[in-house]
Amino acid sequence: MLNVGQLNEGVVLDHIEAGKSMSIYHYLKLDQLDCCVAIIKNARSNKMGKKDIIKVECPVDMLDLDILGFIDHNITVNIIKNGEIVDKKKLHLPKQIVNVIKCKNPRCITSIEHGLDQVFVLSNEEKEIYRCRYCDEKYHASKAKHK
Amino acid sequence: MRHIMSPLDFSVEELDQLLNLANDIEANPKKYAHACEGKKLATLFYEPSTRTRLSFEAAMMNLGGNVLGFSSADSSSATKGETVADTIRMVACYADICAMRHPKEGAPLVASLHSPIPVINAGDGGHQHPTQTLTDLLTIRSLKGRLDNLTIGLCGDLKFGRTVHSLISALVRYTGIRFVLISPEELRIPSYIRDDVLRENNIEFEEVERLEDALPKLDVLYMTRVQKERFFNEEDYVRMKDFYILDKKKMELAPQDMIVMHPLPRVNEIAVEVDDDPRAAYFKQAQYAVYARMALILTLLEVKVC
Numbered sequence: 034m035l036n037v038g039q040l041n042e043g044v045v046l047d048h049i050e051a052g053k054s055m056s057i058y059h060y061l062k063l064d065q066l067d068c069c070v071a072i073i074k075n076a077r078s079n080k081m082g083k084k085d086i087i088k089v090e091c092p093v094d095m096l097d098l099d100i101l102g103f104i105d106h107n108i109t110v111n112i113i114k115n116g117e118i119v120d121k122k123k124l125h126l127p128k129q130i131v132n133v134i135k136c137k138n139p140r141c142i143t144s145i146e147h148g149l150d151q152v153f154v155l156s157n158e159e160k161e162i163y164r165c166r167y168c169d170e171k172y173h174a175s176k177a178k179h180k
Numbered sequence: 181m182r183h184i185m186s187p188l189d190f191s192v193e194e195l196d197q198l199l200n201l202a203n204d205i206e207a208n209p210k211k212y213a214h215a216c217e218g219k220k221l222a223t224l225f226y227e228p229s230t231r232t233r234l235s236f237e238a239a240m241m242n243l244g245g246n247v248l249g250f251s252s253a254d255s256s257s258a259t260k261g262e263t264v265a266d267t268i269r270m271v272a273c274y275a276d277i278c279a280m281r282h283p284k285e286g287a288p289l290v291a292s293l294h295s296p297i298p299v300i301n302a303g304d305g306g307h308q309h310p311t312q313t314l315t316d317l318l319t320i321r322s323l324k325g326r327l328d329n330l331t332i333g334l335c336g337d338l339k340f341g342r343t344v345h346s347l348i349s350a351l352v353r354y355t356g357i358r359f360v361l362i363s364p365e366e367l368r369i370p371s372y373i374r375d376d377v378l379r380e381n382n383i384e385f386e387e388v389e390r391l392e393d394a395l396p397k398l399d400v401l402y403m404t405r406v407q408k409e410r411f412f413n414e415e416d417y418v419r420m421k422d423f424y425i426l427d428k429k430k431m432e433l434a435p436q437d438m439i440v441m442h443p444l445p446r447v448n449e450i451a452v453e454v455d456d457d458p459r460a461a462y463f464k465q466a467q468y469a470v471y472a473r474m475a476l477i478l479t480l481l482e483v484k485v486c
Contacts, residue, residue, distance in 0.1 A: 140305045142286040146263050149290060167286020168307055171372070 040113045043068075043090040046101070047109040051075050054085035057108075060100050060133070066091060099127035103174055126174060128155050130163065134172060141168040182480060183292040183299040187313035187350045195317065195350075202318050202468070202475035209242065215478060215485045216245030222275035223249030224267065224291075225302070226258060226282045231444060231466065232302050232311070236279045239473035248275060253283075265294040272297045277481055279311075280304075298480035306342050312443055313346040314476060315469040320400055322468065323439050323461055329356035333394045335424055336362075336404035336449060338369040343443045344404060345373050352381040359385040360394040364423050366416070367406070391424050395433040401426070403442045403449050403462075427451040434459065441465050 049057060054072050063070050069090040078084040089096065093112050101108060102124035110122035130153050136143045143149050143165070152166040161174035184190070190198060205212050221240040225233050228251065237247045250256045257267060264282070268291040271278055279300040280288045285307035292299040303309040321327050332351065334344050338361055348369075351357050359378070361369050368387060369378075378385050388394050395401070406421045425448055426440065442450060442462040454460050478485070 138285065140283070140285050140307075142264065142282070142284040142290050142304075145284060146265070146287075146290055148263070148265075165286070167289050168305075169285075 039116055040088055040090055041116050042092070043088065043113050044093050044096060045111040045113060045118075046087040046089070047084070047111060048078070048081060049085035049087065049108055050105065051081070051083035051085055053105070054087055057085075057087060057101070057104060060104055061096055063087075063089065066095065068095075093122070098122060098124060099130065100133055102127050103130050103133060126155055126158055126161060129153070129166075134163075136165040136168060136170050138165065138168050138170040141165060141170060143167055181296075181298055183288075183295070183301075184310050184476065184480065185289050185292065185299075185301045186308045187310040187317075187346050189310065192353050195314075198314065198472075198475050198479055199318050199321055201478065202314075202471040203322060205474050206322075206468075206471050212243055212474065212478070212485055214244040215483050216240060216243035216481065219243075219245040219277070219481060219483075220275040221245055221247050221249075221477065222271045222278040223247060223251070223302075224256070224271060224278060224280040224282075225249065225251045226253040226256065226280075226287070228252055229281055229303065231469065232281060232309075233279075235466070235469040236300075236302065236311075236473055238470050239477055242470065243474055243477060245276075245477075264290045267291070268295045268299065277477060300476065300480065303342075306340060309342055309346060311469070311473055311476060312343050313350050314472040315465060316343070316347050316402070316441065316443075317350060318472045319441060319461060319465045319468045320439075323464070324399060327351070328354040330354075330399045331358045331360065331397055332400045332402060333360040333362055333398040334369075334402045334404070335391055335394075335426075337367045337406045337420075338363040338404070339367045340407060341404045344369075344402065347402065348373055349377055352377060352383050357383060359383065360398065361385060361387045362389070362391050362394050362424070363387070364389060364420060367420060367423075391426070392430060392433055395430060395438075396435065398434065398438050401434065401438060401440050403440065403446070405442075405445065405447055405449060422448050424449055425451060426454055428453050428457070431457055431459065 071088040073086040075083045076086055106124040111118045112120040131150050135151050153163040154166050156162050156164045163172045223233055223236055240247050264287050272295055277298045279302040280291055281302040282304050285305040288299055288301035288304050301308055301310055338344050408417050438459055439461040440459055
């Protein structure tokens with residue numbers, strides 16, 4: 034297996050669906066972080082067959098885990114300190130997401146009002162349904178995963 | 181301070197209090213004639229409306245208050261590019277309460293997030309119209325004496341009619357409610373109401389196409405207009421617009437204590453000959469709209485009348 038240098042301190046995002054690592058890279062705005070990022074695509078996985086992995090050398094609080102939970106709450110978040118896994122964070126669907134997805138309803142006020150945040154609120158956790166805070170337009174969280 | 185964006189913003193208990201207040205206003209209008217003296221209602225109507233705007237203005241005037249505002253976006257600063265957030269902050273300097281109608285869904289909510297005065301959603305696109313629902317509930321409760329154990333027929337455009345969607349969402353909170361949904365195939369109730377509201381709350385309902393089949397079992401018949409602006413082509417509209425016409429002959433099939441409601445304006449869906457039938461309640465409904473809005477203004481301004 035390909036060996037990418039071990040992290041001393043940082044975060045390893047494991048069990049990312051194969052091929053989705055770049056969209057997560059963008060959602061997490063990793064391009065804007067001034068730290069070392071490694072992306073591993075199509076790594077072998079007993080559980081998933083193939084998976085992607087992202088290693089980020091930065092404190093965990095610099096990453097927006099809410100967004101990660103929204104994209105795919107099955108991703109494993111390993112917190113690394115002194116080269117060891119010290120914690121595994123469980124992801125949940127966030128209650129609210131701000132400026133992650135845009136409302137597609139052309140009749141929504143977000144389509145014309147300047148400076149208005151795009152806010153979606155979790156309305157059905159079981160069915161993973163979010164609704165636009167302003168117009169109630171429905172959005173399935175599973176769509177984000179498959180984007 | 182609170183705002184009203186959706187008919188579900190009030191609990192069933194709060195709604196009861198509000199409807200009781202509306203009935204007291206109806207019975208004792210003089211008692212409330214000066215309740216809002218010195219207060220101003222701003223009516224911010226970014227799109228044309230006759231009934232809603234006039235009934236808000238009549239409501240505030242009946243309470244002894246004053247009214248200011250605009251009745252189309254053309255006569256507001258929106259044409260200059262002003263945001264809703266800025267408009268409401270400016271209006272709050274001039275008025276004590278505001279009613280906003282806007283073609284964009286969620287605009288009144290944006291206003292409420294920046295407003296130091298209560299904001300009433302007076303209709304936002306095809307989304308919510310809570311004061312119409314309050315009016316409908318007040319009409320049903322006043323004329324039928326209850327909001328539970330009723331069979332309610334909703335007829336016409338059930339697909340695009342926000343009035344119908346809001347009324348269903350409000351009525352499912354009462355026990356023993358049963359719906360008969362009467363529409364052509366093309367204008368049936370959307371799945372988010374059928375699944376997320378009716379089935380989710382285990383509400384008994386049936387969907388039928390013929391009005392005649394439904395009429396004998398109804399306590400309330402709620403007629404709606406097929407709205408031309410909802411159709412992409414004229415041909416579909418022409419085919420649908422006269423699908424249902426309630427006339428004297430059909431009324432013979434209805435129970436003697438059924439009431440006929442309509443949010444107005446009507447086009448052809450209720451024949452003029454039905455207006456004289458004692459069961460025709462749509463003009464009374466327009467009167468109840470004023471009482472409902474008076475009660476809402478008093479409640480949001482926290483004005484107590486002894």
